[in-house]
Amino acid sequence: MFLRVERLTKRFGGLLAVNDVTFSIEQGKINAIIGPNGAGKSTFFNLISGLHRPTSGTITFKGRDITRLPANERAKLGIARTFQTTHLFEQATVMDNVIIGHRLRTSSNLFDAILRTKRHRREEQACKEKAMEVLDFVGLTDVADRMVANLSQEQKKRAAFALALATDPELVLLDEPAAGINPDETEGLEELIVNMVQRGLTVCLIEHKMSMIMKIADRIMVLNYGEKIAEGTPEEVKNNEAVIQAYLGGSAIA
Amino acid sequence: NSSTTNNNAGGGNNNNGGGGGAETGTVNIGYSGPLSGPAAYYGQRTLNGLKMAAEEINNSGGFEVKGKKYKINLVPLDDKYLPNETAANAKRLVQEHHTPIIFTPHSGGVMALQVFNQTDNFIIAAYTSEPKITQTGNKLTVRIPPRYDGYIPTFTDYAMKRFGKKLAALPTATQYGKDWTEKLLPYWEKQGGKVVYKSSIDFTKDTDFFTIVTNALKEKPDVLFIGGASEPTAKVAKQARELGFKGGFIIMDQAKLDEMKRVTGSYDMLEGSIGVMPLVESDEPAVPEFVKNYRAKFNEDPGSEAAYNYLALYAFVEAMKAAGTVDDPQAIREHMNDGLKNIPAEKKVYNVPSIGDDGGFESEIVVAAVENGKIVPIELIDK
Amino acid sequence: MLEVANISVRYGSFAAIRDVTFSVKRGEIAVLLGANGAGKSTLFRTISGLHKPVQGEIRLNGERIDSLPPDRIVGRGVVQCAEGRKLFPRMSVYENLLMGAYVHRKDKDGIRRSLEHVYELFPILREKRNEPAGSLSGGQQQMLAIGRALMSRPAVLLLDEPSVGLAPLIVEQMFATIKQINQEGTTILLAEQNAHAALSIAHRGYVFENGTIVASGTAEELLANDDVRKAYIGG
Amino acid sequence: MAILEKRRLWLAALIAAAILFPLFVANGYYVHMMTISFIWMIAVYGLNLFAGYTGYLSLAHAGFFAIGAYALGILTVKAGWPFWLAFAAACLLTTLIGVFVGLVALRTKEHFFAIYTLCVGYIIYLIIDKWDSLTGGVRGFIGIPAPADIGPLSFQTPAAQYYLVLFFLLVVVWIMHRLVYSLTGRTYIAIRNSEELALTLGISTMKNKLASFVLSVFFTSLAGALYASFIRFLGPDIAYVSVMFDFLTYLLVGGIGTLAGPVVGTLLVTFLSQQLQFLQDYRMLIFGPVLTLLIIFYPHGIAGGIIRLKAKRGEARRLQLEARQASAELAAASRQERSERYAKEG
Amino acid sequence: MELFIQQLLNGLTVGSVYSLVALGLTLVYGILHIPNFAHGALYMMGGYVTLTAMTKLGMPYGLAIVASMAAVGLLGVLMERLVFYPLRNAPPLHDKIAAIGILLFLEAFAQFVWGADYQTMPTPYGDVVTVFGFTLTIQRILIIASAVIIMILLYLFLKKTFIGASIIAMAQNREGANLVGINTNKVAMLTFFLSGSLAALAASLASPINLVFPGMGHLVILKAFVIIILGGMGSIPGAIVGGYILGFSESLGATYVSNDYKDIIAFAILVIILTVKPNGLFAKEGR
Numbered sequence A: 001m002f003l004r005v006e007r008l009t010k011r012f013g014g015l016l017a018v019n020d021v022t023f024s025i026e027q028g029k030i031n032a033i034i035g036p037n038g039a040g041k042s043t044f045f046n047l048i049s050g051l052h053r054p055t056s057g058t059i060t061f062k063g064r065d066i067t068r069l070p071a072n073e074r075a076k077l078g079i080a081r082t083f084q085t086t087h088l089f090e091q092a093t094v095m096d097n098v099i100i101g102h103r104l105r106t107s108s109n110l111f112d113a114i115l116r117t118k119r120h121r122r123e124e125q126a127c128k129e130k131a132m133e134v135l136d137f138v139g140l141t142d143v144a145d146r147m148v149a150n151l152s153q154e155q156k157k158r159a160a161f162a163l164a165l166a167t168d169p170e171l172v173l174l175d176e177p178a179a180g181i182n183p184d185e186t187e188g189l190e191e192l193i194v195n196m197v198q199r200g201l202t203v204c205l206i207e208h209k210m211s212m213i214m215k216i217a218d219r220i221m222v223l224n225y226g227e228k229i230a231e232g233t234p235e236e237v238k239n240n241e242a243v244i245q246a247y248l249g250g251s252a253i254a
Numbered sequence B: 001n002s003s004t005t006n007n008n009a010g011g012g013n014n015n016n017g018g019g020g021g022a023e024t025g026t027v028n029i030g031y032s033g034p035l036s037g038p039a040a041y042y043g044q045r046t047l048n049g050l051k052m053a054a055e056e057i058n059n060s061g062g063f064e065v066k067g068k069k070y071k072i073n074l075v076p077l078d079d080k081y082l083p084n085e086t087a088a089n090a091k092r093l094v095q096e097h098h099t100p101i102i103f104t105p106h107s108g109g110v111m112a113l114q115v116f117n118q119t120d121n122f123i124i125a126a127y128t129s130e131p132k133i134t135q136t137g138n139k140l141t142v143r144i145p146p147r148y149d150g151y152i153p154t155f156t157d158y159a160m161k162r163f164g165k166k167l168a169a170l171p172t173a174t175q176y177g178k179d180w181t182e183k184l185l186p187y188w189e190k191q192g193g194k195v196v197y198k199s200s201i202d203f204t205k206d207t208d209f210f211t212i213v214t215n216a217l218k219e220k221p222d223v224l225f226i227g228g229a230s231e232p233t234a235k236v237a238k239q240a241r242e243l244g245f246k247g248g249f250i251i252m253d254q255a256k257l258d259e260m261k262r263v264t265g266s267y268d269m270l271e272g273s274i275g276v277m278p279l280v281e282s283d284e285p286a287v288p289e290f291v292k293n294y295r296a297k298f299n300e301d302p303g304s305e306a307a308y309n310y311l312a313l314y315a316f317v318e319a320m321k322a323a324g325t326v327d328d329p330q331a332i333r334e335h336m337n338d339g340l341k342n343i344p345a346e347k348k349v350y351n352v353p354s355i356g357d358d359g360g361f362e363s364e365i366v367v368a369a370v371e372n373g374k375i376v377p378i379e380l381i382d383k
Numbered sequence C: 001m002l003e004v005a006n007i008s009v010r011y012g013s014f015a016a017i018r019d020v021t022f023s024v025k026r027g028e029i030a031v032l033l034g035a036n037g038a039g040k041s042t043l044f045r046t047i048s049g050l051h052k053p054v055q056g057e058i059r060l061n062g063e064r065i066d067s068l069p070p071d072r073i074v075g076r077g078v079v080q081c082a083e084g085r086k087l088f089p090r091m092s093v094y095e096n097l098l099m100g101a102y103v104h105r106k107d108k109d110g111i112r113r114s115l116e117h118v119y120e121l122f123p124i125l126r127e128k129r130n131e132p133a134g135s136l137s138g139g140q141q142q143m144l145a146i147g148r149a150l151m152s153r154p155a156v157l158l159l160d161e162p163s164v165g166l167a168p169l170i171v172e173q174m175f176a177t178i179k180q181i182n183q184e185g186t187t188i189l190l191a192e193q194n195a196h197a198a199l200s201i202a203h204r205g206y207v208f209e210n211g212t213i214v215a216s217g218t219a220e221e222l223l224a225n226d227d228v229r230k231a232y233i234g235g
Numbered sequence D: 001m002a003i004l005e006k007r008r009l010w011l012a013a014l015i016a017a018a019i020l021f022p023l024f025v026a027n028g029y030y031v032h033m034m035t036i037s038f039i040w041m042i043a044v045y046g047l048n049l050f051a052g053y054t055g056y057l058s059l060a061h062a063g064f065f066a067i068g069a070y071a072l073g074i075l076t077v078k079a080g081w082p083f084w085l086a087f088a089a090a091c092l093l094t095t096l097i098g099v100f101v102g103l104v105a106l107r108t109k110e111h112f113f114a115i116y117t118l119c120v121g122y123i124i125y126l127i128i129d130k131w132d133s134l135t136g137g138v139r140g141f142i143g144i145p146a147p148a149d150i151g152p153l154s155f156q157t158p159a160a161q162y163y164l165v166l167f168f169l170l171v172v173v174w175i176m177h178r179l180v181y182s183l184t185g186r187t188y189i190a191i192r193n194s195e196e197l198a199l200t201l202g203i204s205t206m207k208n209k210l211a212s213f214v215l216s217v218f219f220t221s222l223a224g225a226l227y228a229s230f231i232r233f234l235g236p237d238i239a240y241v242s243v244m245f246d247f248l249t250y251l252l253v254g255g256i257g258t259l260a261g262p263v264v265g266t267l268l269v270t271f272l273s274q275q276l277q278f279l280q281d282y283r284m285l286i287f288g289p290v291l292t293l294l295i296i297f298y299p300h301g302i303a304g305g306i307i308r309l310k311a312k313r314g315e316a317r318r319l320q321l322e323a324r325q326a327s328a329e330l331a332a333a334s335r336q337e338r339s340e341r342y343a344k345e346g
Numbered sequence E: 001m002e003l004f005i006q007q008l009l010n011g012l013t014v015g016s017v018y019s020l021v022a023l024g025l026t027l028v029y030g031i032l033h034i035p036n037f038a039h040g041a042l043y044m045m046g047g048y049v050t051l052t053a054m055t056k057l058g059m060p061y062g063l064a065i066v067a068s069m070a071a072v073g074l075l076g077v078l079m080e081r082l083v084f085y086p087l088r089n090a091p092p093l094h095d096k097i098a099a100i101g102i103l104l105f106l107e108a109f110a111q112f113v114w115g116a117d118y119q120t121m122p123t124p125y126g127d128v129v130t131v132f133g134f135t136l137t138i139q140r141i142l143i144i145a146s147a148v149i150i151m152i153l154l155y156l157f158l159k160k161t162f163i164g165a166s167i168i169a170m171a172q173n174r175e176g177a178n179l180v181g182i183n184t185n186k187v188a189m190l191t192f193f194l195s196g197s198l199a200a201l202a203a204s205l206a207s208p209i210n211l212v213f214p215g216m217g218h219l220v221i222l223k224a225f226v227i228i229i230l231g232g233m234g235s236i237p238g239a240i241v242g243g244y245i246l247g248f249s250e251s252l253g254a255t256y257v258s259n260d261y262k263d264i265i266a267f268a269i270l271v272i273i274l275t276v277k278p279n280g281l282f283a284k285e286g287r
């Protein structure tokens, strides 16, 4: 079992944002989560990535119980994420952003830094190489020296991908990567996601753009009011009466 | 060593009588104290005394040493009460103004200066009662204020006889207040008294004194020992009365009865207080003139800070005359006794007959009490 | 009704909008199409007075409003539902809506009626009226933002990408709602990337690229325009 | 490369000037002021590391400065330890206290952290002020020895003390330089920019913040110990908020988050405030507004402002270059087009 | 027991003063997100203006307080316009330092105008009253009563009026406030006005039981900061509750633990509370 959540519940005051959800993310696949606004999708990500503590339930990753692990430890285990509102180090260059992304795979400390030890130099080099590699992968090599604040929306999305990839993850959680991106650019992102999976990564994706989901997702889970109301292949979900009722509506796919 | 004299003083601001010819020299006298920030009031009062003395001396044509006329140029610098700033100021005063004497009104500053004043060769004119500064064997330190332990027997005797044996101590939380307390309380107990409450009030931190006074009064003391700056001390006395206290006050010499009266409105509230004789009520012959001039110049009544520093500057000038030098601090220090003796009678606002071997002024003290709403002098008793 | 003439806006040395001219007629829905970073939000912010243009004029019913401060522009009836929603996160949904009626704060009856109206449009808001706005989901917040804008009974409503991050079902509803609001008499200027949906309810459209208008026409014309189809509708 | 060389040259010149300073300036006052400024600089570098690079404003640093100073005093005078042993122990002890404070204080964020540490600093001040038997209380602490000789090196003269302090300052600057451009430094900056993001990138923000905080406390305690052995008298006032405000002023005027900031700011502000001495009681009447105006019109500080200016010029140059390149490409393209057309026609 | 109640009353008096000061501080914090280090200077100016209005202009105490609230309120507005407004987009450190600059200036200014000495503020309410065996002066009752009334009025103003709500709205999203038609400049000025007035009121009430001098702001400002983080910065109820907690902890700490260490006790309470609740007692929820 790659990542499995069991009876996961998150309560905010009186509100059950995630309610008793059991779900597995399958390795090497594109796992999608859809559902109406406020269904608890982002909260679900926050629980998996460790930004929120679940009220009850367990999360296991590669056989290990990570329910109580802090976010940074989970990242070290190989869980990376992007945020719904793109979240980057705005006041730094793309390159500097991505270099920091690989920091968790290095171990040099304050003293290494001050004494410029061999380890430090080696790791610095490794970080730079990693950064170049992922920038190349997402296609941002030419803007590596730009300040993030000066990037276009689409470039920022790609930069966020790069940042997640720099952590050498096994699982990448993408929260609405295509929001605010035009159709043309959306296709580019789709390609990128598919490429990631081809390189052996596992993706879990939240998206409202149904065309995209239906095209690239292998499996879909549907949340509504924090509860799982359906799960299956795109074909199955698309024709699920409950899902149409709750989410897709009449003319389902644009 | 370079000369401390230079014609037409540089950088000064107290140049009266403007250029009295080529034979008039200038002696720069340094001052470093708190002129800004919370302690500025205190710093300014000490400085005012010096300003007044300097002005008087200059207006009377300066003073003569070995046939040459000198005027005084006072160079005051602000140190915000911080010892390191005092040190920096002193370095500057010595290097740029060649001051043989530097006045400083706080023990921290004095101690920071004592690190180098003997090598840099200048006298510290210390307006602080901290005993340690004269115990370190520093040969160029002069302690100006009187020793407060002279007050203690008289105060104790008076308060105990008039009100009773139970004492609550609420002095200011400064080192001065603490030293006073450490001297007073053992003596009080030795005389058969009892100390029922002891704490201190930090006038820079406490918004209201009701809490602490309530706590002191619950022990039913006959006498309250209070003190610190006059005005907040008066507030403490007033609040004690509001809380129903009927006994007497022993007032530490830093606070002045006349200044306290301005806060309480009348001496009635201070009935039964014993403290130092207010300068304005003192019967030293030089006082009325001094008070008059001081009021005219600074628009307030002088306190002892101003008066002692005023006196001290006269003493130093006389010592220079006696030593026959204006730039040899050691010689000046050696002639301090002559200096004190030679202070003109009309300038003697206090009677300081001599200076001790340790460098402390040995002043005569005058004590007063409030009886029936009036200040009355009290005879000193010896321990 | 709303006219924008020769407007240019800069961020420091960067020219975000260059010499843009267009207008919205009374009772119309006009849509601004454009990719990310084309300058739509900048233009909206400029109309609302949050940015000062370096040149050009903005007129409402013939009167210049480009030198007015933002609150006065709202007072004239030009209200924006901004990108990023700009809600008051720790105020309740109800209080947020109430603040929307700030310019009509004297008119208690009117406020009550507007409130009812908004609750009818977005029933979920009535349900959540005592929750802090910050605890709503993205979509709910979007509805609240539109609701709040409606509370000031705008003559011209500027909607900056109202469909961003919304579920398809909600997007559909949202456009229906926009149409309804328009039919009730509000002039609407809409910025969108979802060109198909937007043009299907709009009367007129402008295509924005790199800070200038590159194409304009009625909704039908634009829908029929091949370039526009390719760039903004896809497939 | 050329820029690097130039910077090296500047640095060498500056250090040389600092070394030659006491030889050419006979005025003991200037040497004294310089020495004390160097001490402030070391403390301000401590503050800069944590506030400027890691993004957390600690207002307890005056307190740590005081602990370093008092620890040295107490260990030498009361415990009778040899000077240098006491010196090391004072820094170590303060750093240790820093670890504990950090562990608790770093649970809070932003302004909470600032005010929380303000209170910690105030508690330190109160303890020094009240614990008479250990610290001398309001009376102050007296009799701290000057630095002891190390072999042939003696630190009794002002000039020797100047060099000692300069030495420590250079070490601190060197460490800062190494740190800022390292992975660790980048990590601190990342935390400053967004702690949440750093956390999801697998960075243990707590550990890094703590390390940075502790090192910054160490620098400040070092400054405190040097202060104690230079001024040789201590009062509780050195732990008071006004000293903290001084540190902050030096840092901000110089430029927070820059390497040169602490040096530039400290020199400028001490110079200015000394120059205003002639105003006596009213110098704050001028100094206050000058400070406020500096902040409004030079928001990045002097050093920060210069860096930005350079960056802007650099950016402009880059844009120019790009534009030239683009037009060259365009020209090439049109040439090709033309040749193609000719080829067709031909 | 008697002592306990007397000390509670004493704590209530000081707590009222602290709360009023902290309220002004927390209001400005809520809007501008800056701790206004110059707030203590506003307090000090409040004391001096009231005193001057009484002694130089012969105004009665009550009128002098109103005049002082207006004057110091305007001073607050001036501060906002000249310093904080230009700095509104600067990093958060800057306004702190700018505020320090103002603080230094105002203290020097007060010393320049009124001198460095302690001054006494006369009060018509100096009489002592004994209620159930507990001693109070009318002035102290006045302090407590006015503080409570002002707090209630402020609460009603913020909660029940549109203008008041606009302050809260702006505190939460400045641009959002702009977009619903709130003139954010006016609100910022209004907030500073309120903040200054509250400081002036606190100083005018407290001065008759203490003194007026240039450094008087130091008495309250650090404690006010303790209070507002205790209560959760920007929280109005937090400032009130925090003020009284501090007042009581001082009076009871001085009585039952040690007078010398009562400030340390107060600060230790803060450290303990923040260790347990890092965002203060009234921490704000939501994203």
Ligand SMILES: Nc1ncnc2c1ncn2[C@@H]1O[C@H](COP(=O)(O)OP(=O)(O)OP(=O)(O)O)[C@@H](O)[C@H]1O
Pocket (backbone or CB within 6 Å): A149, A150, A151, A152, A153, A180, C011, C014, C016, C034, C035, C036, C037, C038, C039, C040, C041, C042, C043, C083
């Ligand atoms: N505050 C700012 N400072 C500098 N540049 C800015 C600022 N805000 C926006 N820009 C730049 O101005 C251009 C136009 O931005 P704007 O937000 O108006 O675009 P948009 O069409 O609304 O895009 P989106 O679809 O992302 O909302 C972009 O290149 C953007 O990077």
Ligand SMILES: Nc1ncnc2c1ncn2[C@@H]1O[C@H](COP(=O)(O)OP(=O)(O)OP(=O)(O)O)[C@@H](O)[C@H]1O
Pocket (backbone or CB within 6 Å): A012, A015, A016, A017, A035, A036, A037, A038, A039, A040, A041, A042, A043, A044, A084, C134, C135, C136, C137, C138, C139, C140, C165, E286, E287
């Ligand atoms: N920190 C929080 N505190 C209180 N309630 C929260 C918090 N975060 C989320 N919620 C609530 O939890 C529910 C789920 O929110 P979540 O953001 O997970 O939705 P979502 O499925 O991602 O929606 P969207 O597609 O609109 O982004 C919502 O009702 C929201 O109001």
Ligand SMILES: [Mg+2]
Pocket (backbone or CB within 6 Å): A041, A042, A043, A084, C138
């Ligand atoms: Mg979401």
Ligand SMILES: [Mg+2]
Pocket (backbone or CB within 6 Å): C040, C041, C042, C083, C160, C161
């Ligand atoms: Mg936009």
